[in-house]
Amino acid sequence: MEQGLALHHVGVSFGGLTALDDVSLRAPAGRVVGVIGPNGAGKTTLFNVICGFVTPQSGSLTLDDRALRPRPHQLARLGIARTLQGTGLFAGLTVLENVMTGASHTARAGFLPALLGLPRSDRDERRLRRHALDTLDGLGIAGHAGALPGTLPFAVRQRVALARALAARPRLLLLDEPAGGLGADDIAELATLIRDLPRRDTDPCAVLLVEHHMDLVMSVCDEIVVLDFGRVIAAGTPDEIRAAPAVTDAYLGVAAGEAAQ
Amino acid sequence: MDRFVFLTLDGLSRGSVYAASALALVLIWRAARIVNFAQGAMAVAAAYVAHSVTSATGSYWLGFLAAVVAGLLLGALVDVAVMRLVDHRSPLNPVIVALGLVLLIQAVLGMVYGNEYRPAETPFRRTALSVGGVAVLSPFDLFVFATIAVVVVGLAWIFTRTAVGLRMRAAAFAPEVSRLLGVNVGGMLTLGWALASGVGALAAMLVVPTELGLHPHAMDLVFVSAFTAAVVGGLDSPPGAVVGGLLVGLLLSYVSGYVGSDLTPLAVLALLLAVLLVRPAGLFAPVAARQV
Secondary structure, eight states, rough: OOOEEEEEEEEEETTTTTEEEEEEEEOOOOOOEEEEOSSSSSSHHHHHHHTTTOOOOOEEEEEETOOOOOGHHHHGHTTTTEEOOTOOOOTTOOOHHHHHHTTTOOOOOOHHHTTTHHHHHHHHOOOHHHHHHHHHHHHTTTTGSSSSSSSSOOHHHHHHHHHHHHHTSSEEEEOOOOTTTTHHHHHHHHHHHHHGGGGSSOOOOEEEESOOOOHHHHHHOOOEEEETEOOOOOOOHHHHHHHHHHHHHIIIHHHHHHHOO | OHHHHHHHHHHHHHHHHHHHHHHHHHHHHHSSSSSOOOOOOHHHHHHHHHHHHHHHHHHHHHHHHHHHHHHHHHHHHHHIIGGGGSOOOSTTTHHHHHHHHHHHHHHHHHHOOOSBBBBOOOOOOOOEETTTEEEEOHHHHHHHHHHHHHHHHHHHHHHHHHHHHHHHHHHHHHHHHHTTTTTHHHHHHHHHHHHHHHHHHHHHHHGGGTTTTTTTTHHHHHHHHHHHHHHHHHHHHHHHHHHHHHHHHHHHHIIIIOGGGGHHHHHHHHHHHHHHHTTTTTTTSSOOOOOH
């Protein structure tokens, strides 16, 4: 019995273009799994399949051994949370409110209790507020709770986005290029943070990371899946991936070539 | 001086109603980026429901309650059955549809209730009390103030201190992201329409008795004032709408008291034009660098 996310022989094509070809991978609970590959390798399509923006033509998905047919608006209830490239924070909400929104699907009281000022909606709101504050505290940014995201440095905003995803207590956490736009020091801190993510809650969650920054991927991932032209060309531990010739050719070779220019 | 005090208080009383109507416009603008030009007509429809309920039961308060409930339901209905189906790619489409709704609602009201003015009931006297020989506010004015205060504070509380309010704000700011976080964006939109239309209905109940009475067109001029108030406030800012409403109320009161009541519609339009020409983002918007 394997907990976490699994893709079984997933295939996606747009018109004549194959975006994902027979892709199988696992992101077990308690692990950080990285997805790397050159531009256009299918990383974004993979995320879009897991989030329900793209329905695969073949194959299937499971989350904690249950069939998964994701729809974007049901993600939170299915136990999937994601961060977005460029944080995607609500500019007009405070940091605390941003994080509260991440967990707001757990609030039971509807509109009428709120309108009538019933205690239930009040309790809900206080519980959300406390939970959000705890989450911010866990990431060391509780001091910014009252600030608007626009006034904060990018590295802090990135953390707020992470807190918003974590506040939902996900079974699967999708990180979309979390190092984008960060400096070297911030990336080192982020690496420590990501390594601890799966075991933050009492119930371990699975973390799937798409990232260009190779050092980060190599240092935080338990397993790495390499995509090229929509196919899985290698999968294994960071050490195995470093040694795999197919990867060096398809990915690191390209990077080395770019660096040489 | 007495006259000035009276006009100021009267202006604030009317202005508070404009403030509530402007607030309703701002609510929908923030949630859906639509200026609901049908708000006045929808509010009159709710006021007619109140009229029917009060006639049938003899109770003003049952009618008042019925108006608010009818307003909430009508708002939700307009969103689900009309606005949701309109192609929003051009901002003009919802505007034209809203104007069509005005014609439709006013025509139906005219067919059902007739196109004549009906006296509107008030729960309190409208004769002004005197303080030291100066005529100030009537009991009805005080009722208007109190009701609007409750509505403004209540809305602020819902939006800032409840989980539903948080979801509504999130859905308005970034619908796509909110959807990913599990927010029912469509439901929040419908809720926003219901809430705004309920507030609009309440405003109609408070302003119609101070005008000529109930008529399918009773809210037309009030709507122009409310729209002006919302534009003065910046259309995106609830506090701006409240301040804008009070400012418009004061302006109209002074114009009608010192210049002549015939000129008030002109004064509103002049103010609207001036704000749109000089500060189109509203008096309270931060001054943006000019885009070249």
